[in-house]
Amino acid sequence: MDVLRRNNVTITGVADGPVVVLAHGFGCDQNMWRLVVPALAERYRVVLFDYVGSGGADPSSWSEERYSTLEGYAQDVVEVCRELELDRAVFVGHSVSAMVGVLAARAVPERIRALVMVAPSPRYIDDEGYRGGFTAGDIDELLDSLESNYLGWSSAVAPMIMGTPERPELEQELTDSFCATDPDMARVFARTTFLSDNRADLGEVEVPTLVLESARDLIAPREVGAFVHSAVPSSRLVTLDATGHCPHLSAPRATTAAVLDFLEDLWPAG
Amino acid sequence: MARRVREGPEPLGADAEAALAALPEDSAEELYESAPCGYLSTLMDGTIVRINGTLLEWLGLERETVVGRMRFADLLTVGGRLYHETHFAPLLHMRGEVSGIALEMRTSDGSRLPVLVSSVVRQGGGGSPSLIRATVFDATDRRSYEEELLRRRREADQARAEAEQERLRAEADRARLTEALAVLRKSFLPDTLPDVPGMETAAYYHTASPDQLGGDFYDLLPLGDTRWVFFLGDVSGKGPEAATLTSQSRYALRAAALHSPEPADALATLNTVLLDRYADNGDPRYCTAVFGVLEPGGDTGRARVRLASGGHPPALVVRADGRADFLPTPGGMLVGVLPDAHFATTGTTLAPGDTLLLYTDGLTEARTGPGSDSLYGEDALRSFAADHAPSTPGDMVNALTELLRGFGDGLGDDTALLAFGVPASRPVTDTPPGKP
Known part of the structure; x- marks a missing residue:
């Protein structure tokens, strides 16, 4: 299966414009970006995708071994970048994808020129001298919640939805399948997301970085945002007047404006 | 002899009408406050603006410490908050409603209350803000039943995995035996x-x-x-x-x-x-x-x-x-x-x-x-x-x-x-x- 189909890649916007890649975090899929895409698409070529194990990506390409480390998810990004022959794109990653972007930018620096981290956290579990906000027991509770809520996921429906986003009659299924993930895959993604520790990787980020935090975020509190900002050498921190872990849903205008500001500095309008 | 064909229920007799009229009035307000389920309404950012007495009683909370001061996610266990932020809230944004999500709430005495939550977004109009209305059902019994099912399923999965391992081992044994026999036969x-x-x-x-x-x-x-x-x-x-x-x-x-x-x-x-x-x-x-x-x-x-x-x-x-x-x-x-x-x-x-x-x-x-x-x-x-x-x-x-x-x-x-x-x-x- 080719990479574009495997990762359910969607491309929109200005065909020959500068490229912005939008990467969803743990939980749902590329539809998380639907409120910011229209504004970005006016000036940029916007690339969306689903990680294998999420949304409309090909479930048969999933393996527990590969997707038990963030490197496996970064490999998805690298392969999509290579397949599209992206050159100096900006990678926008929400939540855990911010760390995936760090790993991907290190692997293919020629293809990723800058990072936008939306509600990032390099480590969720508290550690000595570091407050991530969670304990290992909290993560177990989340895993229990995943197990209790299949959210309409069905092994029979998943293959039908996979890779056919262009079919309008499947629009309803897409809505219904949003956030519906194979529970086994979701479990692995959750563990990988919440048990990873990427604090040491932040210092090695060599590209300009925008850290975009939500003012009231239970998952990535402000002290974590401050930590990321201070650890990433050439980073800018913007705090959005937003509530929740998904400012691109709860405060899409402010989120889009901050991203556009950052892109404008990278690619000044001619 | 022709039989009378019945159409619909028999009309109530005068006695029954009188009995109904004598029942205590069940006002909408009374129903909201004391319904056998929890109700709450929040702003789009989760800030609680209204909550009924049933839910307050379940959680052991006072109205004035909740309304305008807490957000919906604050009522949840930490794991429940993670689930809320990564699944529940995005889904509600996408669909305008979600139903039957299993979560756990924290009560004031530190215990947990398993609940089933259904939420719907009520679009504001004419200057009034959009609201999220939620109903909360006590799911203690259902959850323990589900946990029992899950436990059984895990046991079955484990038994199946063990049987599969046993089969693989037996297959390997047989392959080794066949190979040994082939060598011996030579x-x-x-x-x-x-x-x-x-x-x-x-x-x-x-x-x-x-x-x-x-x-x-x-x-x-x-x-x-x-x-x-x-x-x-x-x-x-x-x-x-x-x-x-x-x-x-x-x-x-x-x-x-x-x-x-x-x-x-x-x-x-x-x-x-x-x-x-x-x-x-x-x-x-x-x-x-x-x-x-x-x-x-x-x-x-x-x-x-x-x-x-x-x-x-x-x-x-x-x-x-x-x-x-x-x-x-x-x-x-x-x-x-x-x-x-x-x-x-x-x-x-x-x-x-x-x-x-x-x-x-x-x-x-x-x-x-x-x-x-x-x-x-x-x-x-x-x-x-x-x-x-x-x-x-x-x-x-x-x-x-x-x-x-x-x-x-x-x-x-x-x-x-x-x-x-x-x-x-x-x-x-x-x-x-x-x-x-």
Whole structure:
């Protein structure tokens, strides 16, 4: 299966414009970006995708071994970048994808020129001298919640939805399948997301970085945002007047404006 | 007499109407506050703006510490908040409603309340903000039932995984056994038949079951002069014990041949070996065998054969003129049963085009017929050979191999075939290549 189909890649916007890649975090899929895409698409070529194990990506390409480390998810990004022959794109990653972007930018620096981290956290579990906000027991509770809520996921429906986003009659299924993930895959993604520790990787980020935090975020509190900002050498921190872990849903205008500001500095309008 | 057809319920009687009117009024406000489920309304950012008495009571909270001060996610356990932020809230944004999501709330005394939450977004209009309305059901009983189901499923998954491992282990064991048996079986037979000058040879070994060792063996070896020794036999029983005996018999006969190639003497030696080895241990073992000496005739084109048989089915000679006859060896006794066993000796001469066939009783005792209840038998074998005569050793073995295959399940035993003969037309001069 080719990479574009495997990762359910969607491309929109200005065909020959500068490229912005939008990467969803743990939980749902590329539809998380639907409120910011229209504004970005006016000036940029916007690339969306689903990680294998999420949304409309090909479930048969999933393996527990590969997707038990963030490197496996970064490999998805690298392969999509290579397949599209992206050159100096900006990678926008929400939540855990911010760390995936760090790993991907290190692997293919020629293809990723800058990072936008939306509600990032390099480590969720508290550690000595570091407050991530969670304990290992909290993560177990989340895993229990995943197990209790299949959210309409069905092994029979998943293959039908996979890779056919262009079919309008499947629009309803897409809505219904949003956030519906194979529970086994979701479990692995959750563990990988919440048990990873990427604090040491932040210092090695060599590209300009925008850290975009939500003012009231239970998952990535402000002290974590401050930590990321201070650890990433050439980073800018913007705090959005937003509530929740998904400012691109709860405060899409402010989120889009901050991203556009950052892109404008990278690619000044001619 | 026509019956009255009923349409709808009977009208209430005057007494019932009066009873209804006397019931206490169940106002909407009263229903909201004391409903058997929790209600709350929040702003889009989750800030709680209204909550009913039932939910406050469940959580042990006071209205004034909640309304305007807490967000919906604050009511949840930490794991529940993670789930809310990553799934619940995005879904609610996408669909405008979610229903039946299982979460856990924290109560003021630190315990947990399993709940099922359904939420719907009410779009604001005319300056009023959008709201999220949620109903909350106590799911304690349902959750413990689900947990029981989950526990059972995990147990079943684990049992299935263990069974699968067991199956893989058994498969690996079987593969190892099959491999070991294949190696062992090779010790019953020469890897390839040697080239006997002026003669053609062919052999075939049919394995009845890959995980069951039979006990057929054969060999063909030079004596150092122009003569050759051949033998073919069948030990009693199956399994590892029989396999040991088979291997021992083959090597005992090879050693005996080099010591004294006289056929009856070689079988007598094997007889002694088997008696020494097995007679005293209460597990008598024996075999049947044909042992012979072959003297290719060189330029005469005629090969002399002398052979002895110990209780083995008679050799079959297929002549160039189309006849097929057994070489009778009457009175030959089983090898390994009596100390002074007698072995019958006979001989023949193979002319060009003649073939001599040795076989084990797997062939003649194959079950045939409509009910698989009759044995193939020596007469049928002789007729079969005659039908295929004249024949080279290779063609005869090939024809018999086909015959064996045709027996299918009727062929219950291992079967060995060994044939040799003098080619029908020996080239007198070298034939130029390409011109037969």
